Every structure is written in structure tokens, then in C-alpha cells.
Amino acid sequence: MTDRLPHEKGFHVSWDQLHRDSRALAWRLDGRGPGEDGAWKAVVAITRGGMAPAMIAARELGIRTVDTISVKSYEHQNQSGAKVLKAPDAEMMGDGTGILVVDDLVDTGRTLELVRELYPNAHFATVYAKPMGNKQVDTYVTEVSQDTWIFFPWDMALQYVEPYRGKD
Ligand SMILES: O=P(O)(O)OC[C@H]1O[C@H](OP(=O)(O)OP(=O)(O)O)[C@H](O)[C@@H]1O
Ligand SMILES: O=c1[nH]c(=O)c2nc[nH]c2[nH]1
Numbered sequence: 001m002t003d004r005l006p007h008e009k010g011f012h013v014s015w016d017q018l019h020r021d022s023r024a025l026a027w028r029l030d031g032r033g034p035g036e037d038g039a040w041k042a043v044v045a046i047t048r049g050g051m052a053p054a055m056i057a058a059r060e061l062g063i064r065t066v067d068t069i070s071v072k073s074y075e076h077q078n079q080s081g082a083k084v085l086k087a088p089d090a091e092m093m094g095d096g097t098g099i100l101v102v103d104d105l106v107d108t109g110r111t112l113e114l115v116r117e118l119y120p121n122a123h124f125a126t127v128y129a130k131p132m133g134n135k136q137v138d139t140y141v142t143e144v145s146q147d148t149w150i151f152f153p154w155d156m157a158l159q160y161v162e163p164y165r166g167k168d
């Protein structure tokens with residue numbers, strides 16, 4: 001996105017790390033819902049990046065009702081133009097009460113801002129957060145600096161690298 005700072009650093013997340021961090025997120029949310037015994041009504045993943053963390057959190061918390069919201073961000077000249085391409089079940093969502101909305105990360109906060117406008121009473125959780133957007137998140141696990149690009153395991157592949165001293 002044009003308004004993002006250049007990314008000086010890279011934060012590489014393996015599947016194993018993502019699993020551990022998503023579990024840690026789930027444990028922080030355990031018993032904090034508005035239902036009996038602090039139960040949550042449902043998990044809603046912001047696609048696509050929120051799907052793996054949402055699945056892990058739903059499994060940890062014993063939540064079987066899982067839905068998705070798809071948000072597409074557009075590059076407009078003067079204002080943000082995020083648009084919902086696919087909404088979760090309206091009856092289930094209501095104003096968001098008891099709903100755990102999960103994404104992989106918050107960066108500028110634009111995606112969560114839009115979803116928050118639609119469901120103001122939902123609880124917003126991400127695994128990773130950058131400072132620009134962290135006020136949009138209720139619960140997260142790890143903060144990285146704004147000039148860090150987070151590389152997720154689904155965007156990466158193992159590759160051969162030359163030895164430091166070159167080939168024999
Ligand atoms: O805080 P923001 O600046 O809005 O950025 C965060 C969003 O950007 C990425 O999704 P992206 O829109 O790239 O789509 P994807 O999840 O399908 O990869 C990420 O998964 C978050 O949803
Ligand atoms: O893979 C990603 N890494 C990031 O740091 C990021 N910020 C916004 N969208 C992102 N996607």
C-alpha cells in the first residue's frame with residue numbers, strides 16, 4: 001500500500017511458530033466472552049490470512065461455529081476504500097456481541113476499522129500487530145515495528161542456499 005512505510009526488516013514466521021502464537025492468542029481469550037463461563041458465541045475469520053489462526057483458536061476454545069468475512073482494500077487517492085466482498089451470517093453477527101473476530105495481523109488498522117464499524121461489540125484479536133493499527137485490536141500476541149514486513153508460512157517455500165564460503 002502506498003501509505004505504508006518501507007519495510008527495513010523481515011519477520012519470518014514458520015508454521016510451527018504460527019501454531020504456537022495462535023494457541024497463545026486463544027489462551028488469552030479463554031473465558032473472556034460474554035456467555036456462561038466466559039464462552040464466545042462464534043469465531044469469524046477475516047479471510048484469507050485470518051483463517052489459519054481462527055481455526056487454531058476455534059479448536060483450542062472448543063468453538064464449532066466458525067464464519068468468514070472477506071475484506072478487499074482498494075488504493076484510493078484520498079480516503080480508504082475497503083469493501084466487504086463476503087459478509088458473515090447477519091443473524092449470528094448482530095452487533096458483534098460475543099463474536100471473536102480473528103486476523104493474522106493488523107498493520108495500518110484499516111481492515112479492522114471497517115469490520116469494527118460493522119460489528120462494534122465484537123472482540124478483535126490478531127496474532128501480530130504493528131503500532132499504527134494496534135489501537136484497533138483488543139487482544140494480540142506479538143508486536144513488531146511498523147517498518148517490519150511479516151512473512152507468513154503460506155507465502156514462503158524452503159529453498160537451497162549456497163554455503164557461506166561458496167561451493168567446493
Ligand atoms: O491493517 P491493514 O493495513 O488493513 O492490513 C492488515 C490486513 O492485510 C492483510 O490482508 P490482505 O488484505 O493482504 O489479504 P489476505 O489476508 O487475503 O492476504 C492481513 O492479512 C490483514 O488482513
Ligand atoms: O504478509 C503480510 N505481511 C505484512 O507485514 C502485512 N502488512 C499488511 N499486509 C501484510 N501481509
Ligand SMILES: [Mg+2]
Nearest residue numbers: 047048049050
Ligand atoms: Mg488479510
